[in-house]
Amino acid sequence: MARVEIIPELYNTTLWEFKAEGNANIILSYVGENIRFSATVLRLRKETEFDTTINSQYFTNSYINYAMKPLLGSKYVGESILLEVQPEFLKALSKAILKMRSNKRTQKDIDPNQHYAMLIPDYTKFSNNNPTLSIEFKPKWAFLPSSPFIENSVKLQSCHFCMHKYLKRSSANEITRYCPLDLFSLEDKRVRKAVEALLACPESYLKLFIQGMQIEIGKENWQSWLYEFFEVDYSESNDEEHKNTHVIDMLIALLIQAIMEERDLFRSLKMLQKTLDELDIEGINKLIIFHRPKLSEPSLEEWKLIVDEYMKRIAINNTKNDNARQFVITNMDKMDNKQILQRIYEYLMSATLKDCSIIFSFQKSNGTNTQDVTQQKPHISPIFQNNEGLQQLSLSETLSPTIYKYPYNDKLYVYKVNVIDLDPKPLAKLSYYQELDKKIVRNYLKCGATNKCSE
Incomplete structure (x- = not known):
């Protein structure tokens, strides 16, 4: 059951400060003095044209626990509390944070009709005041489609993300070099290529936080925020370019090392994206057109059964063998209504997992070796019941030193990692995904793109 609370001392707009927002939600940081709520954020749904039943914070919270947590594991999916809220409080909050928001996001306000907000730990902070570095990024579409339903073979050449970016930019010179297949390859050089591309063109795919405050990558002297965290003394150097290159390389090295340490997470995400989306949107669309199943939003109990059925099938099939997928494609006409709905x-x-974010947060370790993390106090706000586990790493242990530009000292860092943005996707978005897919292919061909992706 979801943990629901009424906490009168939190219904004060002066206690909350704008932190970040996406298309569907706004995140506010607690800035009050009550230690019970330290390092806590409030997640509020924005106004939406979709069914607010499944987009409610109550449903979202339960969906994450019933569907996403079994798939990803409780290690990566954090705890949350549902806070009862009233329209008056929500309207006052919306007005109080308006000046802090980007103009391109203000078309959608906080939904004043939601009954619950979500209290979650601030994953960009630790329990102490030591310098903290957090990196949030969207791995995006890692699956390389190879659907036989596609009239054009373009998808056999490029992953969905690398095609999609041609829809968003008018000039090939402005297009990011980032390809999620580089990230998910877990090969040092390709992972570095992916991280460098994200830093060069972060857009909405990568965010950087220092002490919980978002830093605008690319803004003049933004690299100077990294100096204190990495404790690099540049007092005797006047070479700004050298200093910035050095500290960015340390940032890249730290993130790559953490990604390699969490390779099981990336392998799991890749497998989930691929096996949950065996038919791609074209195959799903054909199922709907030819079989006309009676569609309705699954209840929370039904989501449990859907996840159970998927996990049973994966346990039977060898997920590394494409024969299972080919069997489904060949026998689509023989599927019964239950199999179609599944x-x-x-x-x-899969759409949720393609749109999720991964957030790494780092601090210098108090330990003396990579096996000793007991001296570092795990961070969790006192209002939550579970502690967050910390991992430890050293830049001196990078797997392939030849891909880094500078030698690194033996400083130890602790980090935590969480998967966020795991909201359910409504059935109403299926038609949107279908139309978007067509636009992506058309625009990709129109741009004359010829890049190829490989796993």
């Missing part, structure tokens, strides 16, 4: 709902889960 595949449609699995696609929606």
Whole structure:
């Protein structure tokens, strides 16, 4: 059951400060003095044209626990509390934070009709005041589609993300070099290529936080925020370019090392995206057109059964063998209504996992070796019941030193990692995904793109 609370002392707009927002949610940081709520954020749904039943924070919280947590594991999916809220408080909050928001986001305000907000730990902070560095990024579409339903073979050449970016930019010179298949390759050089591309063109795919405050990458002298964290003394150097290159390389090295340490997470995400989306949106669309199943949003109990059925199938099939997928494609006409609905709902889960974010947060370790993390106090706000586990790493242990530009000292760092943005996707978005897919292919061809992706 979801943990629901009424906490009168939190219904004060002066206690909350704008932190970040996406298309669907706004995040506010607690800035009051009550230690019970330290390092806590309030997650509020924005106004939406979709069914607010499944987009409610109550449903989202339960969906994350019933569907996403079993798939990803409790190690990566954090705890949350549902806070009862009233329209008056929400309207006052919306007005109080308006000046802090980007103009391009203000078309959608906080939904004043939601009954619950979500209290979650601030993953960009630790329990102490030591310098903290957090990196949030969207791995995006890692699956390389190879659907036989596609009239054009373009998808056999490029992953969905690398095609999608041609839809968003008018000039090939402005297009990011980032490809999620480089990130998910877990090969040092390719992972570095992916991280460098994200830093060069972060857009909405990568965010950087220092002490919980977002830093605008690319802004003049933004690299100077990293000096204190890495404790690099540049007092005798006047070479700004050298200093910035050095500290950015340390940032890249730290993130790559953490990604390699968490390779199981990236392998799991890649497998989930691929096996939950075996038919791609074209196959799902054909199921809907030819079989016309009666579609309705699954209840929370039904989501449990959907996840159970998926995990049973994966346990039987060898997920590294494409024969299982080919069997499904060949026998689509023989699928019964239950099997059809299962595949449609699995696609929606894949859409969630393609749009999730991963956040790494780092601090210098108090330990003396990579096996000793007991001296570092795990961070969790006192209002939450579970502690967050910390991992330790050293830049001196990078797997392939030849890909880094500078030698690194033996400083130890602790980090924590969480997967966030795991909201359910409504059935109403299936038509949107279908139309978007067509636009992506058309625009990709129109741009004359010829880049190829490989796993």
